[in-house]
Amino acid sequence: MSELxxxxxxxxxxxxxxxAAEVVQLGGTALGETVGGIRVAYDQRIAYRLCLWSxxxxxxxxxxxxxTGTDDEALYSSVQAVDWAEHIAPSGTLAVxxxxxxxxxxxxxxxxxxxxxxxxxxxRDAGLxxxxxxxxxxxxxxxxxxxxxxxxxxxxxxxxxxxRRGYREQGALxxxxxxxxxxxxxRADWPGIAARGGALLDxxxxxxxxxxxxxxxxxxxxxxxxxxxWGFDGWQSHVPALWRDELExxxxxxxxxxxxxxxxxxxxxxxxxxxxxxxxxxxxxxxHGKISVSRRELAQ
Numbered sequence: 636m637s638e639l640x641x642x643x644x645x646x647x648x649x650x651x652x653x654x655a656a657e658v659v660q661l662g663g664t665a666l667g668e669t670v671g672g673i674r675v676a677y678d679q680r681i682a683y684r685l686c687l688w689s690x691x692x693x694x695x696x697x698x699x700x701x702x703t704g705t706d707d708e709a710l711y712s713s714v715q716a717v718d719w720a721e722h723i724a725p726s727g728t729l730a731v732x733x734x735x736x737x738x739x740x741x742x743x744x745x746x747x748x749x750x751x752x753x754x755x756x757x758x759r760d761a762g763l764x765x766x767x768x769x770x771x772x773x774x775x776x777x778x779x780x781x782x783x784x785x786x787x788x789x790x791x792x793x794x795x796x797x798x799r800r801g802y803r804e805q806g807a808l809x810x811x812x813x814x815x816x817x818x819x820x821x822r823a824d825w826p827g828i829a830a831r832g833g834a835l836l837d838x839x840x841x842x843x844x845x846x847x848x849x850x851x852x853x854x855x856x857x858x859x860x861x862x863x864x865w866g867f868d869g870w871q872s873h874v875p876a877l878w879r880d881e882l883e884x885x886x887x888x889x890x891x892x893x894x895x896x897x898x899x900x901x902x903x904x905x906x907x908x909x910x911x912x913x914x915x916x917x918x919x920x921x922x923h924g925k926i927s928v929s930r931r932e933l934a935q
Contacts, residue, residue, distance in 0.1 A: 696791055
């Protein structure tokens with residue numbers, strides 16, 4: 636078992652370097668990159684900050700054990716090596732996300748079942764009430780990955796994927812995920828362009844994802860301020876005062892942004908339905924009056 640926990644941030648393939656740079660910008664320490672994610676030194680305040688501020692990550696995982704093994708017994712013992720009473724209340728609820736396979740573990744449902752058994756057996760053997768399984772909004776979501784004989788056992792602090800910001804109810808026919816939109820904007824140096832007085836124009840804006848992400852990025856608005864439920868809400872080691880401090884700082888920055896001069900941000904779409912949906916998403920993102928969207932053919 637690792638001497639200290641660490642964070643693992645998952646992301647779409649190809650933007651790991653951007654995510655590592657973002658982590659450093661937010662005050663964290665990136666320890667290394669792999670396909671689809673990066674390792675980050677654990678600090679609870681930084682973990683909260685990454686949940687609130689990361690524009691690129693999908694999930695913020697608190698890694699509790701890195702182990703080796705390919706069969707269900709190795710999986711069971713690796714999960715039991717964690718003191719789960721530090722993370723889940725005896726009367727609490729949990730869900731298990733299991734990915735990966737081996738010659739011995741061919742079904743993710745079987746892997747998830749063995750993880751669950753290892754956790755509840757630990758509580759039962761200690762004479763404690765066993766946690767229940769809850770698929771919807773559990774107190775703690777356990778995330779286990781088996782890949783090439785390596786087991787990563789973690790808690791998902793983010794809960795629902797961070798690309799879901801809360802401002803988009805329905806996407807376009809081929810929606811661009813919010814964190815991928817943020818990656819496109821960073822590759823194009825939109826923050827630098829905005830700082831130099833440039834504009835963001837999207838002639839095929841669809842549901843407005845690029846425009847909304849661009850506005851929040853240019854004005855340094857935390858992308859997760861609309862989120863109400865987090866993966867750490869029912870976590871036994873959650874420190875509400877620390878979280879509230881990070882949240883209040885982000886809200887203060889958002890309030891200051893409203894008083895500053897915003898860059899020009901405009902979008903058009905040939906579909907009246909799509910442009911209306913973009914305006915609705917802009918309203919939900921609390922950016923009314925900051926982004927202009929109308930129906931217009933590309934040729935115009």
